[in-house]
Amino acid sequence: MSLAVDLVMVLLILTAAVWTILARDRRDAVIAFIVLGLLLSLVWMRLLAVDVALTEAAVGGGATGLVLLRACARLLPVEADGALPGLRLQVAVGVLCAVVGACLAAVILSPPEPAPSLAPAVAAHMEDVGLKNPVTVVLLAYRALDTLLEKVVLVLGLIGVWALAPDLFWGGRPASLRAAVPSGTLTFLARVLPPIGVLIGIYLVWNGADHPGGTFQGGTVLAAMWLLVMMADLGDPPETRALRLRRLVAVGPALFIAVGLAGFGMADGFLSYPPGYAKPIIVAVEVALALSIAVILGLMVAGPAAKEPDQ
Amino acid sequence: MSLLLDLFTIVAVSGGLFFFLAGTVGLLRFPDTLTRLHALTKADNLGLGLIVLGLLPQCPDIVSALKLVAIWALVQLGGATASQLIAEFARRGGGER
Numbered sequence: 001m002s003l004a005v006d007l008v009m010v011l012l013i014l015t016a017a018v019w020t021i022l023a024r025d026r027r028d029a030v031i032a033f034i035v036l037g038l039l040l041s042l043v044w045m046r047l048l049a050v051d052v053a054l055t056e057a058a059v060g061g062g063a064t065g066l067v068l069l070r071a072c073a074r075l076l077p078v079e080a081d082g083a084l085p086g087l088r089l090q091v092a093v094g095v096l097c098a099v100v101g102a103c104l105a106a107v108i109l110s111p112p113e114p115a116p117s118l119a120p121a122v123a124a125h126m127e128d129v130g131l132k133n134p135v136t137v138v139l140l141a142y143r144a145l146d147t148l149l150e151k152v153v154l155v156l157g158l159i160g161v162w163a164l165a166p167d168l169f170w171g172g173r174p175a176s177l178r179a180a181v182p183s184g185t186l187t188f189l190a191r192v193l194p195p196i197g198v199l200i201g202i203y204l205v206w207n208g209a210d211h212p213g214g215t216f217q218g219g220t221v222l223a224a225m226w227l228l229v230m231m232a233d234l235g236d237p238p239e240t241r242a243l244r245l246r247r248l249v250a251v252g253p254a255l256f257i258a259v260g261l262a263g264f265g266m267a268d269g270f271l272s273y274p275p276g277y278a279k280p281i282i283v284a285v286e287v288a289l290a291l292s293i294a295v296i297l298g299l300m301v302a303g304p305a306a307k308e309p310d311q
Numbered sequence: 312m313s314l315l316l317d318l319f320t321i322v323a324v325s326g327g328l329f330f331f332l333a334g335t336v337g338l339l340r341f342p343d344t345l346t347r348l349h350a351l352t353k354a355d356n357l358g359l360g361l362i363v364l365g366l367l368p369q370c371p372d373i374v375s376a377l378k379l380v381a382i383w384a385l386v387q388l389g390g391a392t393a394s395q396l397i398a399e400f401a402r403r404g405g406g407e408r
Contacts, residue, residue, distance in 0.1 A: 179401065185395040192389065 012040050026075065029120065030068040050212035051135040051278035059094055061062030063297050066227070070301055076286035094117070119235035123138065130279035132210035139214070140282045144271040148260065151253045151289060157248060158296050165304035171241030174299070190232030196227035207289040209279065214250075215286045219293030226298045237302040241309055252292030256285050323365025327359040330358035343400040348394045355390040359383055 014037040023029035037060035068233035086092075122134055122142065129141045138149045165172070179186070201221035208214030229235050238245050259281055260271040267274045273281050313383055337350025366380040370376040 181399075183396060183399055185392055185399065189388065189392040196385070 001254040009039070009046065013043065023035070026072045027069065030065060030072055033068065034061050034065035037065065039272075049272050051133070051214060051217075054212060055174055055214075056172045059216050063220050063301070066301050070303060073140040074303075082168065083220075088269075127220040128275070128278070129273075131282065133208060133212065133214075135212070136208050136214055139283065141264070141273070141278065144260070148253065148256050148271065151256065151292065154293065155249060155253055158299055159172050161300055162304055165240075165306070169308055171239060172305040172307040173239050174237040174302035174304060176233075176236060177227065177230040177302060179231065182233060187234065190228045190234050194225040194229060197221055197228075201225070201290070201294070205286055206283075207282055208286060215289040215293060219290040220297060222290065222294035223301075224295035226294065227301055228300075230302065236300075239309055242300070245299075248295045249292055249299070252289035255288040259285055317345055320365045327358045327361030327363075329399060330354055330361065335357060345398060348398055352390060354393050355386060358392050359386055 013036065016032055019032040020029050020036055023032055037056055040060060041053040041057035044050075044056055122138055126132070126134060127138055129137050131137050131141075201218045204213040204214055204221060205219035206213075206218075208218070221280055230237055259273075263270055263272040263274075266282075327348070334350050334352075334354025338347050341347045341350055360383055363379045366379060367376050370379065
């Protein structure tokens with residue numbers, strides 16, 4: 001019975017993946033990609049990796065899909081773009097992708113016996129950190145450097161998006177997100193949903209210490225609420241030069257780096273926590289990171305500045 | 312008593328699945344956007360509603376039961392708004408291909 005469910009899942013995912021590649025229209029391809037992300041999050045649920053499933057649904061399906069849809073709206077349609085790549089280039093790209101896919105499949109299908117795992121080592125030292133969610137323990141204690149760099153990459157990504165703005169508009173507001181024709185329904189949702197959404201976002205961050213959830217999932221939900229308000233025209237995107245906004249973007253990674261440096265004096269080195277204080281420090285870093293992620297994701301969707309800064 | 316509750320679960324969840332099936336068939340077979348949306352909302356409202364109703368007796372505690380009901384209510388809100396937005400867009404003549 002469960003084999004049948006898995007097989008159906010695999011078929012659906014392959015269909016969505018092929019649809020993503022074959023779709024002629026960019027928007028169709030992005031919608032197929034969003035479907036693929038949501039199906040993948042179901043697969044992670046079947047593998048009991050709830051944290052990954054939440055992240056995949058929030059970031060892979062939701063936030064990335066929205067960024068791609070916005071990008072589609074700014075680009076010309078494929079036909080009007082003119083130059084479709086020649087047959088030779090198409091074949092070359094196809095062959096290269098197939099080779100990469102085959103190599104990945106070979107690596108995944110031939111793990112050494114027994115497969116290497118650090119899970120027992122993590123489980124043995126959970127108590128030292130004081131959290132009950134092993135995923136958060138790995139992300140913020142044992143592999144904190146990876147997590148830190150991941151957040152720094154997010155900030156760099158936002159700087160990259162901002163850098164697309166013409167000189168004249170630097171520091172100004174991004175283009176408005178509201179629909180061409182205002183919709184009373186959307187305004188209603190943007191008034192009713194944010195209080196609930198913000199609560200769920202905070203819950204996901206707070207819960208991440210001991211149960212599935214965490215900064216990325218919670219931050220994405222917070223960003224979604226902010227974007228909903230902007231789309232319903234209940235608030236404009238802020239000026240990208242606003243100091244308070246930039247502080248919010250930087251507060252998460254900055255606090256993380258400060259905590260890391262403090263580790264030299266108070267513990268064993270960079271990003272190690274003083275014994276007994278690991279949990280409060282991790283929770284504080286997570287809260288700051290979630291704020292930064294929410295603001296960064298919202299600003300990434302809003303895009304580069306498109307208006308002159310107010311005088 | 313637990314047999315009765317299990318029976319209730321099976322009946323309600325099966326009813327929910329029936330509405331999801333009917334909604335999917337309607338989505339695929341109905342002729343235009345508005346009727347397809349109508350089919351879709353049936354799956355969202357009644358299908359998910361019956362599944363949540365059926366799962367309530369299986370909840371270990373009252374908090375998980377409330378969470379299930381909250382999920383249903385949020386899906387209702389999201390589904391209804393999305394349908395309205397698509398319908399508004401369709402009535403203005405968008406998306407016809």
